[in-house]
Amino acid sequence: MTDMSELLNKPLIKPANPNFSSGPCSKRPHYDVSQLDVSTLGRSHRAPIGKLALGRACSETAELLGLPDGYRVGVVPASDTGAVEMAMWSLLGARGVDVLAWESFGAGWVTDITKQLKLDNVRHLSADYGAIPDLSTVDFANDVVFTWNGTTSGVKVPNGDWIADDREGLTICDATSAVFAMEMPWEKLDVITYSWQKVLGGEGAHGMLILSPRAVERLESYNPPWPMPKIFRLTKGGKLMEGIFRGETINTPSMLCVADYLDALAWVRELGGVSATIAKSQANLQVVKSFVDDHDWIDFLAQDSALCSNTSVCLTLSISQEQVKAIVKLLDTEGVAYDIGSYRDAPSGLRIWCGATVEEQDLQELMPWLAWAYHTVVNA
């Protein structure tokens, strides 16, 4: 539907918060940096006060996410990438690997596995932007590496039903734009990673590494043949370094980022827990969905609604790449939406973050601007 009033009438109301980036994502509503508990700053992270804060980052995460007994949560270096690579370098090589990739970040893990670790017993299951590989073909005798939500294509796995309960291999899941926004079947996942700057609107710096008892078992029984940088080492003398999962980080973390993460967790609790952040994100997606349903020039990149991400919502437009860029620029100049161009390796389009730190009202106010910008650009 092309409604000319959308061209003629420049919307009057702008989103109060124009931050729709897919990472770092918007800070939570009413975020105030001056309210952070910074009593740990300027102190050793190994002092009781620092260890307590880091320990809380682990224990409160486990509690809020409802992790099964025996799952460990650790704060590790180098954001989500650090957590994924640490897991792959520590665990892979013991058996074959199925690695699934349907966008840029998954493709990065394929490169790590085939070109850096140089594993040869590898099956690469791939799909183009907008789709996912055939999940029924995954071999759970192998270790399985996959991304829960492909941030650059806006395509997620539909659920965990395809993951075998009696798997022999481990499932290693990069879930950085899914944890706290999507239902996660923890029992089906042996390694889960995420970062603070996505769904929680925290600060980029550290990764979260969650390990199932089976992952720990592998760590304690398998010694990879390659050198292991100190930053990746999870075991000592063949035993898991349990301290890492109580806040005794491998090296020095940013205690300011830790304070910010604890603040984000408190916000999740206040909101009603993970079910509330999931519901908020889904309601946000519905705003975009209604708009897409009403306009024939815009569509989701995800080909199947069951696979459509409710965090990194990727949209394709039936216009040229230059015109899409002009829309992104126009909305930025108007102070209506920042950083909503698609990821550099992804097909041309828009990517609008719909995680829980984004307010539904702001998305509602953004939609008329999208229509206005579209008509302004195509009629220029």
Ligand SMILES: Cc1ncc(COP(=O)(O)O)c(C=O)c1O
């Ligand atoms: C699915 C996925 N994996 C990995 C990364 C890299 O995360 P980080 O920058 O936290 O290392 C991102 C970042 O957007 C991502 O979306």
